Amino acid sequence: xxxxxxxxxxxxxxxxxxxxxxxAAQWSVSGYLAYDCAVAETxxxxxxxxxxxTVAPGEREILNIAVAPEFRRRGLAGALLENECRMxxxxxxxxxxxxxxxxxxxxxxxGFTESGIRQAYYENPPEPGIVMKRDxx
Numbered sequence: 001x002x003x004x005x006x007x008x009x010x011x012x013x014x015x016x017x018x019x020x021x022x023x024a025a026q027w028s029v030s031g032y033l034a035y036d037c038a039v040a041e042t043x044x045x046x047x048x049x050x051x052x053x054t055v056a057p058g059e060r061e062i063l064n065i066a067v068a069p070e071f072r073r074r075g076l077a078g079a080l081l082e083n084e085c086r087m088x089x090x091x092x093x094x095x096x097x098x099x100x101x102x103x104x105x106x107x108x109x110x111g112f113t114e115s116g117i118r119q120a121y122y123e124n125p126p127e128p129g130i131v132m133k134r135d136x137x
Contacts, residue, residue, distance in 0.1 A: 003039055003040050005037065005039075006037040006038060006039045011029050011032070012040075013038070015029045017046070020069050021066035023066075023097055023103060032051050034054060036052045036084075037050070038071055040067075040076045046068075048076040048077060048080055050064070053062040057136045059091045060090060062081075064082070069125065070073060078110060091134065095115045097130075111134045111135075115133045116130075118130075
């Protein structure tokens with residue numbers, strides 16, 4: 001597996017992964033390259049992606065992360081998160097659907113703690129977002 005910055009050529013694969021991941025934010029992928037967007041590439045092509053941005057010095061927000069269904073439970077999301085932390089040490093925040101128990105479990109295993117709830121944060125379907133924070137990488 002190779003983790004690398006995403007390019008324009010990766011956007012169709014990112015869109016397909018996002019569409020196959022209803023627990024992920026469903027945003028327009030055309031804007032992802034304006035942020036720090038990384039992909040995990042296997043011999044089969046792009047299998048996962050992560051989008052982040054800096055919100056303040058030493059503080060980053062994970063905007064979206066998703067793994068293609070056929071590549072889940074193989075450590076790709078964890079590898080993308082660890083790569084993000086190596087590249088950008090400091091605090092990291094994210095929101096996760098309250099119903100996304102596997103995502104919340106992964107984030108806790110990666111050192112994130114639940115720090116708040118944003119009611120009605122998500123749409124389609126509407127549900128709260130759990131705010132999680134990792135203090136340092």
